[in-house]
Amino acid sequence: MSQHVNPVEPFLRMERMPHIWCPGCGIGTVVNCFVRALLKTQVDIDKVSVVSGIGCTGRIAGYFRADSFHTTHGRSIPFATGLKMANPELSVWNFSGDGDLIAIGGNHFIHAARRNADLKVVCVNNFTYGMTGGQVAPTAPLHSLATTAPYGAFERPFNLPFLADSSGAVYVARWTTFHVRQLVKSMEEIMHKPGFCFIEVIAPCPTAYLRRNRLGDGLEAMRHYKQSSKVVHGADTRSVDIELGGPIVVGKFVDRDRPTTLEAMRDELHKSLGDKYVPYPTGVQR
Amino acid sequence: MKADPRGVLTGVHFLDGDHACCEGALAAGCRCAFGYPITPSTEVVERIAQRLPTVGGVFLQMEDEIASSIAIQGAAWGGKKVLSVSSGPGISLMMEHIGLAAMTETPCVFVNVQRAGPSTGLPTLVAQADMMQARWGSHGDYEVIAICPNSPQECFDLTLHAFNLAETYRTPVMFMMDEAVGHMTERVVIPAAEQLEVVERRRPREKPSDQYALYRCEPGSRVPPMPPVGEGYRFHVTGLTHDERGYPVMNAEAQDKLVRRLVDKIRLAEPELARYEEFQVDDADVVLVAYGITSRVVQRSMRLARERGLKVGVFRPVVVWPFPERRLRELARRVKAFVVAELNLGQVVLEVERLAGGTRTVLASHAGGALHEPEAILKVVQEVLR
Ligand SMILES: Cc1ncc(C[n+]2csc(CCOP(=O)(O)OP(=O)(O)O)c2C)c(N)n1
Ligand code: SF4
Numbered sequence: 001m002s003q004h005v006n007p008v009e010p011f012l013r014m015e016r017m018p019h020i021w022c023p024g025c026g027i028g029t030v031v032n033c034f035v036r037a038l039l040k041t042q043v044d045i046d047k048v049s050v051v052s053g054i055g056c057t058g059r060i061a062g063y064f065r066a067d068s069f070h071t072t073h074g075r076s077i078p079f080a081t082g083l084k085m086a087n088p089e090l091s092v093w094n095f096s097g098d099g100d101l102i103a104i105g106g107n108h109f110i111h112a113a114r115r116n117a118d119l120k121v122v123c124v125n126n127f128t129y130g131m132t133g134g135q136v137a138p139t140a141p142l143h144s145l146a147t148t149a150p151y152g153a154f155e156r157p158f159n160l161p162f163l164a165d166s167s168g169a170v171y172v173a174r175w176t177t178f179h180v181r182q183l184v185k186s187m188e189e190i191m192h193k194p195g196f197c198f199i200e201v202i203a204p205c206p207t208a209y210l211r212r213n214r215l216g217d218g219l220e221a222m223r224h225y226k227q228s229s230k231v232v233h234g235a236d237t238r239s240v241d242i243e244l245g246g247p248i249v250v251g252k253f254v255d256r257d258r259p260t261t262l263e264a265m266r267d268e269l270h271k272s273l274g275d276k277y278v279p280y281p282t283g284v285q286r
Numbered sequence: 287m288k289a290d291p292r293g294v295l296t297g298v299h300f301l302d303g304d305h306a307c308c309e310g311a312l313a314a315g316c317r318c319a320f321g322y323p324i325t326p327s328t329e330v331v332e333r334i335a336q337r338l339p340t341v342g343g344v345f346l347q348m349e350d351e352i353a354s355s356i357a358i359q360g361a362a363w364g365g366k367k368v369l370s371v372s373s374g375p376g377i378s379l380m381m382e383h384i385g386l387a388a389m390t391e392t393p394c395v396f397v398n399v400q401r402a403g404p405s406t407g408l409p410t411l412v413a414q415a416d417m418m419q420a421r422w423g424s425h426g427d428y429e430v431i432a433i434c435p436n437s438p439q440e441c442f443d444l445t446l447h448a449f450n451l452a453e454t455y456r457t458p459v460m461f462m463m464d465e466a467v468g469h470m471t472e473r474v475v476i477p478a479a480e481q482l483e484v485v486e487r488r489r490p491r492e493k494p495s496d497q498y499a500l501y502r503c504e505p506g507s508r509v510p511p512m513p514p515v516g517e518g519y520r521f522h523v524t525g526l527t528h529d530e531r532g533y534p535v536m537n538a539e540a541q542d543k544l545v546r547r548l549v550d551k552i553r554l555a556e557p558e559l560a561r562y563e564e565f566q567v568d569d570a571d572v573v574l575v576a577y578g579i580t581s582r583v584v585q586r587s588m589r590l591a592r593e594r595g596l597k598v599g600v601f602r603p604v605v606v607w608p609f610p611e612r613r614l615r616e617l618a619r620r621v622k623a624f625v626v627a628e629l630n631l632g633q634v635v636l637e638v639e640r641l642a643g644g645t646r647t648v649l650a651s652h653a654g655g656a657l658h659e660p661e662a663i664l665k666v667v668q669e670v671l672r
Contacts, residue, residue: 013522016533046518051360062522067515069363070524070534075356078348080321082357085344086318086364111349144364199297225364242522261346271341277433278292 004281011035011045013065020059024218026177026196026203027057027124030095031064032120033180037187051080053105055097055265056130057123061199074104077112080119081261088262088283091191092121098125102158105184105255106138113167116195118260118283123160123198126205134208141244145212162237164198165254171197172237172254176259179250180226186252194284202248215245287486289313289446291343291479301474303441303467304329307397308337309476310445311369315484316395316596317343318366322355325409326465326551327399332372334432357381359392363523365487365514367449371397373465376586377416378423378496384458386525387423388548391510393452395445395485397461399468400578402629402654410466413654414578415630420460421607429552431559432460432607437586438472444604450485451559455551462606464629466579466657487512494518499533501544508551537633546552553608560610563602566592570599572667573617575638576627577603579657584627586660598667609637618645623670627663629654 012035021027038045045066052061052075060254061068071079076094084092100110101123112119128146129135136146139160140153164172171190175183183201190197204210204221213220232240233251240249258268262282269277293312301309308330309321319338321331331347338345340466344368348354358368372380377398387394390396398420402413416423420432431451435444440462447461488511492498500521503510513519526534527541552559565588567573572591574584583600591598601617601624603610618624623646626635631651639647650666652658 013533032625046520047516049515062524065520066373067363067520068522069360070522070526071356071359072382072525075383076353078353078357079360081346081353082318082320082360082362082368083346083364084360085346085357086361087514087516090364108353111353115346160670257456262344265344273339276340278340280342280344 004075008032008035010040011065012063016063019063021056024204024206025056025203026126026218027060027181028202029177030122030201031060032122033183034093034187036184037191040184041188041191041273042208043091044192047089048093048206049083051092051094051101053096054131055100057095057097058100060095060150074100074133075108075120076100077105077121081112081117084118084283085185085262088281090283092118094119095123096121096123097130098160099129099137102140102160102163102274104160110163110167113169113196113198115261116168116170116258116264118262119196120190121196121198123200124203125160125200126203126209128209130156130205130208135211135239139241144244157242159241160200160201160241161253165237168196169198169254170195170256174202174250175242176201176202176225176229176248176250178222178229194286195258213244226284230268250265287484289482290315294482294566296478297476298474300471302329302469302471303435303463304436304469305333306400306438306441306474307461307463308333309671310442311395311449312337312341312503313442313476313482314367314446316367316369316448316449317341318358318361319345319369320348320357320361321371321600322348322351322354323655324373326401326468327371327373327397329401329468330397332576332611334369343358347351351376351379352383354381355396357387358394359383359390362392362394363515367393367453369395369397371399373399374401374403374409375405375450378418383423384430384569385428387424387458388424388428388430390523391456391512391548392458393446393456393512395452395459395461397463397498400462408655410465412579412657413629413656414464414580415633417462417606417628417630417633420462427549429549430458430460431455431552431605433461433604434462434606435467436578436581437467438470438474441467442474442476446482446484447460453485454508454509455555457552462578464578465487472573473635489513490519496522498576499530501528502530508547519600555659556608556611558639559605559608560613561604562610562613565600567599567601567617569597571622572625572670573621574598574600574625574627574663574667576600577606577634580629582625583658584663585627587663587667590660590664596667596671606634611641614641615643618642620647623648625650625666627658627665
C-alpha cells in the first residue's frame with residue numbers, strides 16, 4: 001500500500017463518494033472506527049458482511065467495500081440472522097439507527113439477543129429519526145423536541161444497554177463518537193466473540209436533533225461528550241439512563257459467554273436425534 | 287442437475303398437502319427455512335422443523351412473519367434455497383419483503399395455505415381470496431410467479447417446480463395452496479432422486495474484480511447470475527432503485543430501466559412459464575376456468591353438464607401468475623363463454639375477462655368457508671347457455 005493512500009480507503013466504495021451524511025454527523029466516525037477495527041484484527045474482509053436497515057445509519061452498508069445489504073426499515077436483524085444461519089463462517093455486522101433497531105425493529109432486537117444470534121450489532125443512537133427529518137424516537141430523552149413531539153417528548157425512553165443486557169446479549173458496551181479509541185477496541189473485542197454483541201454509539205445529528213434542541217453543532221456535541229461522559233466499566237445497566245443534556249455513562253458493561261443459536265441448536269439436536277442428526281456448522285471456534 | 291438424495295423421501299406415501307409441500311421443498315434442495323405457525327399452514331413448518339436437521343439443513347421459528355420473510359432472504363444470499371410458509375394474516379405481514387425479494391432478485395418460495403379472510407376471517411376454513419394479493423400485494427410495480435396445486439401429489443411436484451422457477455428467474459414464487467388442498471390426504475409418489483430435475487443457482491462466470499456488476503445480465507438474458515456471499519465479489523444489495531452495480535440511483539431513467547426489466551423478466555416469460563390443464567375443451571361451448579381445489583370441483587360440474595348434453599370443458603391454470611394468456615386467448619376465439627369459479631368474490635375472473643376479448647365471462651363466486659356446490663356452478667352454466 002502506498003504511503004499516500006488513506007488506510008481507510010481500500011475498505012470503502014470510494015466511487016460512491018461523496019457520501020450523503022451532513023457535516024458534523026457522527027455516522028462517519030462509526031464507519032472510520034469499524035475500518036480501523038478491521039485493520040487491527042486483520043480479518044478476511046471477504047468473510048465480513050455488513051447489513052443495515054433504513055435510515056441515515058442504514059446507508060453505512062452501501063459505503064463498505066464488503067458484501068453489504070441495505071434491507072428494509074427495522075428488519076436488518078432478521079435478515080442478518082438468516083444470512084448467518086445459511087453461512088456460519090461469515091462475520092455478520094449490523095449497523096442501525098435507534099429508530100430502525102429499537103422502534104420498528106425492537107421485537108427482532110430482543111429476540112436476536114435472547115436466542116444469542118451470532119451477530120455484531122452497532123446502534124448509532126442520535127436520539128432521533130435523522131433520515132426523515134427529526135421525528136421523536138423511542139430513545140428521545142424526556143422533554144427533548146422533535147417534529148412529531150413539538151411540545152417535548154413525554155414518554156420514557158429506552159435505555160439500550162439495559163434492554164440488550166436483559167434480553168441476553170453476551171457483550172454490551174456504550175461509547176460516544178468522542179471515544180474513538182475505545183470504540184475501536186470494543187469492535188476489535190467483538191470481532192471474534194461468538195454471540196449477540198451490542199455496541200451503542202451516542203452520536204451527534206446536528207441537522208435533525210442538536211439544533212432543534214439548542215444543543216449546538218457537532219463540535220459542541222463532542223465537547224459535551226468529553227465533559228459529561230463517565231467511564232464505568234461493568235456498570236449496572238439499570239443505572240445508565242440518559243437525560244437531556246445530562247451525563248452519559250459509557251464503558252463495557254457486559255462481557256459473558258453462552259452458546260450461540262447454532263451451538264445450542266446443534267447440542268439439542270445431537271442429544272435428541274443422535275445419529276439421525278446431520279451436523280450443521282456453527283461457525284464458532286471455542 | 288439431479289436432486290440431492292438426502293432430501294428425497296423416495297416411496298409411496300399417504301400425505302396431506304402441507305406435508306407433501308414440505309417434502310417437495312426438501313427434494314428441491316431447500317436447506318433453510320424460517321416460519322411462524324398459523325392455521326392451516328402450521329403442518330408445513332412442523333414437518334420442516336422435524337425434517338431439516340436430518341438432511342443437513344436448519345430451521346428457526348422466528349418471532350413473527352415479518353422476520354421469517356426477510357430471514358429467508360438473508361439465507362438465500364448466504365447460498366441456500368429457502369422457503370417460508372404462512373396463511374392469511376401472516377402473509378399480509380410478509381408483503382413488504384415480497385417486494386424486497388422482487389426488487390433485489392432474491393430467489394425464494396413463499397407458501398400460502400389460503401384461508402378465508404379478510405382479517406382473521408375463518409382460520410380453519412378454505413378460501414382462494416389471496417390471488418390478487420399474491421400478484422400485487424406489495425407496493426410498487428412488480429411481477430411474481432404464482433402456482434396453484436390441486437392435490438397432495440401436486441404439492442410435492444409443484445413445490446419442486448416452484449424452487450426451480452425461483453432459481454431460474456431469481457424471483458419470489460408464491461405457492462398458492464388452500465386449506466382444502468393443504469389438509470387433504472392422498473397417495474403421494476416421491477420418485478428416486480435421480481429422476482428429479484433440480485435447477486441450481488447460476489453463478490457469475492467472471493471472477494471477483496473491481497469491474498464486477500451484481501445485476502449485469504448476459505446478452506439476451508433478463509436474469510443476472512447470482513454470486514454467493516463471502517467469495518470476494520463484495521457486492522451491494524439494496525431495495526432502493528439501483529444500477530447494474532447494485533448502487534442506489536435516484537432518478538427516473540434508472541427506475542424505468544430496472545423496474546421494466548424486473549417486470550418483463552416474468553411477464554414476457556409467459557410462454558415458457560405457462561402451465562395448464564384442459565378437459566374436453568375441443569367441442570366446448572362453455573369453458574369452466576378454475577384453479578387449486580376448485581379445479582377439482584368443476585370437474586364434477588362438467589360431468590353433470592355433459593350428462594345433460596351441454597358442451598362444457600375445463601381450463602385449469604396451474605401457473606396462475608403470469609396467467610397462461612396465449613392459450614386463453616385461443617380458447618376465447620372458439621367458445622361462447624367462460625365461467626370462472628373461484629373461492630372469492632371475483633379476482634382471477636378479472637384477468638380472464640381482460641383476455642377473453644368479447645367472449646362472455648361470468649363469475650361463479652363463493653366467499654369461502656366451504657367449497658362450491660358443483661350443482662351451483664352447473665346452474666351458472668345453464669343460465670349462460672339459456
Ligand atoms: C416501513 C417503513 N416505515 C417508515 C419508513 C420511513 N423511515 C425511513 S428512515 C426512518 C427512521 C430513521 O431513523 P433512525 O433509524 O433512528 O436512523 P437515522 O436516520 O437517525 O440514522 C423512517 C421512519 C420506512 N422506510 N419504512
Ligand atoms: S440528518 Fe442527522 S443522522 Fe442524518 S446524516 Fe444528517 S446529521 Fe447525520
